[in-house]
Amino acid sequence: MYAILGITGKVGGATARTLLANGQRVRAILRDDRKAAEWAAQGAEVAIADWHDRATLIAAFSGVEGVFVMLPPNFAPLPDFPEARAQLSVLHDALAAAAPPRFVALSSVGAHRPRGLGLITQSHLLEQALGSLPIASALLRAAWFMENTQWDIAPAREHGEIPSFLTPLDRAIPMIATDDIGAVAARTLQQRWSGRRVLELSGPQACSPNDLAAALAQGLDRSVTATVVPRETWQDLFVQQGMPTQQTGARIEMLDGFNSGWITFEHAAHTETVTTTTTLQTALAPLLAT
DSSP states (O other), X not given: OEEETTTTSHHHHHHHHHHHHTTOOEEEEXXXXXXXXXXXXXXXXXXXXXXXXXXXXXXXXXXXSEEEEOXXXXXXXXXXXXXXXXXXXXXXXXXXXXXXXXXXXXXXXXXXXXXXXXXXXXXXXXXXXXXXXXXXXXXXXXXXXXXXXXXXXXXXXXXXXXXXXXXXXXXXXXXXXXXXXXXXXXXXXXXXXXXXXXXXXXXXXXXXXXXXXXHHHHHHXXXXXXXXXXXXXXXXXXXXXXXXXXXXXXHHHHHHHHHHTOSOOOOOTTEEEEEOOOOHHHHHHHHHHO
């Protein structure tokens, strides 16, 4: 049996579905029972556990062959990431106490960097916090999610234009479909190894904002172009979207890191490169359908 944290999210859900499709037993870790019936109907065992409760997480992580872990998404963290630090303390202690044979953790491209990461600092902290555990571990440093393009569908459909915080418009960065991350996580959980592994995950080709616009144009059957959002307007835009002013810095720093080329894969001797197969057009198809 494999315990899956974050199962209601895209990557955690894809990991669980892949395991179930492979005939493996899954323990769905949920914060409450509102979605219990959904996962039980798919054949999963349900465990109710809170991200901040060591005791319930220890129980959820116990008696399994492996655990998939991640931090809950937080796009507007407080300065110095106190939320992530508190959650990682609980997660570290729960894994140490339950001592599963192995765990796979969702990390991010660039997480090896100690600074200049913005939101990805949370993945760096995860790697640091869990790296001392005497448990076989695999860190999945995933590229930019293709599904982030979902926020561009409405302006593309309505105005034929997508605003881009990534610049220049013709500069491609690694991207990946979340279902592919889940497939790699499921496959890795079923493997046997010792020590610490680092897997760097990206899709079949890097994509630029212009590529995103072209994919949306194809899917929507209309002309779509990408336009640069001036950096000096970012903070005001994020505040207008509901983000507190003092909590915009991490998002801005992350975007600066991608645009400068600072946030990239480590490509070191100890890292494993994994190239997945889902194309941008394929990943966008279900999003465009809805």
